[in-house]
Amino acid sequence: MIALLARDLRLAVRAGGGFGLGLAFFLIVVTLVPFGVGPRTQLLAAIAPGILWLGALLACLLSLDRIFALDWEDGSLDLLATAPLPMEGAVSVKALAHWLTTGLPLVLASPVFALLLSLPAAGYGPMVLSLLLGTPALSVIGTFGAALTVGLKRGGLLLSLLVLPLYMPTLIFGAEMARRGAEGLDYSTPLLMLAGITCGTIALLPFASAAVLRINLR
């Protein structure tokens, strides 16, 4: 498992530059928003939590097809399927690698982007915490979607159509937590719900992803 994780991380960092792409996309979204809604600081501050969450979500979404597509093309996915490592484990490692290369950089960079959107000072902690809690769920759910569409030629659009509805609960609680934090309200309820969703998806969804992947490799 560790070998697989190291391999995925190396591939992400070296080949094709998928590593920084999500971050760059996030930056572009954050840059475009003021052009769309105007540069008023108060308005930006009000919508900053939502924009940051949407940006993170879309950045995650765009990098999803990389999870399995390359391995599917060169056949290493078949090797993985015959390896002694159970498919559930392989899928979990893939999701972890995706989170480490996409989710974690987004979380770490989000305070800088929050600065661009003039998020109130009280909001930084809850915002980073909500992203830290929520992005693993995004990666795990996304892995399920990627496994569903792995065999398809032009699965990109379909992948978004399948995955985005599944992202809704995470987005609702994550953005709500960041918003409450920014307004200085108590955010423990959305925090607990978000943590619950993340734990639940991490625990259960790899089984579904593995089942789907087995069907696709049949």
Next chain:
Amino acid sequence: MNFNALWQYANPKKFIETTDRVLPAISVLAGLCMVAGLIWGFFFTPEDYRQGSTVKIIYLHVPSALMAINIWLMMLVTSLVWIVRRHHVSALAARAAAPIGMVMTVIALVTGAIWGQPMWGTWWAWDPRLTSFLILFLFYLGYIALWSAIENDDTAADLTAILCLVGSVFALLSRYAVNFWNQGLHQGASLSLDREENVADVFWYPLVVTMAGFVLFFVALVILRTQTEIRARRMRALLARERMG
């Protein structure tokens, strides 16, 4: 009733034979119920003293909303049957039901908007019920798109079945998440078994008739679409055999 008796309809031949016999009856009954219920509802019920004649859209809105949710439940059950027992009729029934469910969701949303404009003063509000119906619509959309994207029938049936299971969990999560996210504008349930008096009797009886009509209409459509799919598959198999031999 012997429980095994149900599984004999998993045989496509048996399924078509039996449904061919009951389909005309169901269709006629569905048509009668819908026509009778709608005419009764539209022309022979009094106008509500506050809502005026707009109240009558309930005869389209409530049955379609009811069907939209229950069709997803039916797809969930048939998907489970497909995963556990691998009966093709079951998978095909789920496939046949999905577009109907999507149309029902659209009808519920559109009639709701038409009613909401004069009553709430807005076509759309981000109310939990409305939002969860929109989410349900998106789930139907994804499900249908996945069916049509995959060429191999069995693979498509497997993948959509799992998507249906996972989607049900997330749809339920979203349903309660949106409750948390925004306060509601929509009134409570128009009908429920323990509080039948929610809607006055004059409105209630035609509503029951239209609901029965919608249910029967759905059953007839699913049977028809499943039969069509079975026959199309047979035809493809025959064509393939001819090419081979």
